[in-house]
Amino acid sequence: MIYKNSKSFADELDQQDPLKLYRGKFHYPKKENGEDTIYLCGNSLGLQPKSVRSFIEQELVVWEKDGVKGQHGRWEKFHERLAQSSANLVGAKKTEVVVMNALTVNLHFLLISFYQPNRKRNKIIIEKGAFPSDQYAVESQIKLHGFDPKECLIELAPRKGEKTLRTDDILQTIIKTGDELATLIMGGVNYYTGQAFDMKTITEAGQSVGAYVGFDLAHAAGNLNLNLHDWNLDFAAWCTYKYLCAGPGAPSGIFIHERHHDWDGPRFAGWWGQNKQTRFEMGPNFDPILTAEGWQVSNAPVMGMAPLLASMEIFDEIGMESVREKGDKLTGFLEYLLNEKTPNISIITPDERGCQLSLVIPGGKSVFEVITEKGVVCDWREPDVIRIAPHPLFNSYSEIFQFVEILEKSL
Numbered sequence: 413m414i415y416k417n418s419k420s421f422a423d424e425l426d427q428q429d430p431l432k433l434y435r436g437k438f439h440y441p442k443k444e445n446g447e448d449t450i451y452l453c454g455n456s457l458g459l460q461p462k463s464v465r466s467f468i469e470q471e472l473v474v475w476e477k478d479g480v481k482g483q484h485g486r487w488e489k490f491h492e493r494l495a496q497s498s499a500n501l502v503g504a505k506k507t508e509v510v511v512m513n514a515l516t517v518n519l520h521f522l523l524i525s526f527y528q529p530n531r532k533r534n535k536i537i538i539e540k541g542a543f544p545s546d547q548y549a550v551e552s553q554i555k556l557h558g559f560d561p562k563e564c565l566i567e568l569a570p571r572k573g574e575k576t577l578r579t580d581d582i583l584q585t586i587i588k589t590g591d592e593l594a595t596l597i598m599g600g601v602n603y604y605t606g607q608a609f610d611m612k613t614i615t616e617a618g619q620s621v622g623a624y625v626g627f628d629l630a631h632a633a634g635n636l637n638l639n640l641h642d643w644n645l646d647f648a649a650w651c652t653y654k655y656l657c658a659g660p661g662a663p664s665g666i667f668i669h670e671r672h673h674d675w676d677g678p679r680f681a682g683w684w685g686q687n688k689q690t691r692f693e694m695g696p697n698f699d700p701i702l703t704a705e706g707w708q709v710s711n712a713p714v715m716g717m718a719p720l721l722a723s724m725e726i727f728d729e730i731g732m733e734s735v736r737e738k739g740d741k742l743t744g745f746l747e748y749l750l751n752e753k754t755p756n757i758s759i760i761t762p763d764e765r766g767c768q769l770s771l772v773i774p775g776g777k778s779v780f781e782v783i784t785e786k787g788v789v790c791d792w793r794e795p796d797v798i799r800i801a802p803h804p805l806f807n808s809y810s811e812i813f814q815f816v817e818i819l820e821k822s823l
């Protein structure tokens with residue numbers, strides 16, 4: 413795509429944008445003067461679809477009028493209404509996904525199954541600079557099994573002087589760790605640098621040494637085209653409050669490859685994972701559902717899932733291919749304008765990426781404060797990065813143009 417450095421070009425792109433009407437389906441945060449902010453923070457918290465209110469209201473009305481009767485046939489199956497959309501979103505079979513709990517909770521649940529260390533094979537590979545919650549979860553899992561994170565945790569670090577990881581280096585570490593590697597878990601997209609990883613190749617390498625391989629897709633779900641089933645991941649989890657716009661603390665999705673569904677290894681069990689035919693017989697023996705649903709523990713948080721139903725309706729309507737196509741174009745335009753107008757800024761995000769660009773700016777934090785004052789919503793991540801993430805469903809090309817002008821003047 414050939415871009416031009418002009419407002420009229422940005423307006424032209426907006427006019428041609430097949431997704432332009434979707435912006436109107438979201439509530440857009442305002443500045444004090446009532447004008448729209450420039451919201452470039454969909455990688456942190458996606459905006460509220462206007463339809464969310466009616467999705468929640470429907471459940472409030474059922475609760476109000478029917479009380480516990482809402483449970484029968486409706487709320488007991490509520491999470492099932494998200495299965496097909498979640499499967500489409502991550503490239504999985506319907507039976508391989510379920511929405512439950514929150515993201516870090518699910519990472520723990522998945523690691524209880526997919527990290528089974530023994531004296532020989534007890535290492536976990538993670539990226540250095542993974543999201544801290546993942547780091548804490550993994551370290552606590554290692555300790556839970558009586559091992560020492562100092563010995564068992566292998567962190568993938570960029571080469572000296574580089575900011576991002578090379579796939580070859582990841583593969584080398586996997587091969588070197590060999591039959592000591594129990595589990596590899598890393599972000600599909602790194603939250604700090606915005607680097608997207610080659611999940612297929614990494615999965616293949618991890619499994620070739622006998623390890624389980626899983627990804628935290630917090631920054632990948634609703635951002636990248638994913639094909640988890642064909643890429644053969646063992647497991648994955650994602651949150652739904654970022655690109656997926658399901659609201660603060662919205663529930664998480666998990667993927668478990670179908671070859672594991674007949675699982676008799678360790679797992680945390682609860683009644684919602686129980687065979688649906690016998691769940692309400694309240695018997696003492698756990699007989700798990702033979703799909704990803706077997707990993708559920710508790711009944712569905714209906715009020716938290718209702719906004720996700722609203723946003724997934726929008727994603728279903730558009731399809732991930734088109735979402736990605738616009739994401740790519742918007743981010744490409746942002747990159748082009750930054751290179752044209754603000755050459756002192758370094759973009760540390762590599763070409764393998766989704767919508768986020770991570771910028772290292774001379775005088776970073778004070779620039780961040782100035783652009784925030786001017787109505788740009790983005791975020792600052794210590795020690796030196798401003799993350800900018802244009803969202804294909806609610807950001808426009810002219811906003812990107814406006815943002816780079818504001819940034820240029822704030823430097």
Ligand SMILES: Cc1ncc(COP(=O)(O)O)c(C=O)c1O
Pocket residue numbers: 514515516517543545546599603628630631651
């Ligand atoms: C990559 C990543 N992992 C984990 C988390 C933690 O998510 P939660 O608080 O929903 O468990 C986040 C939150 O932003 C994240 O970005």
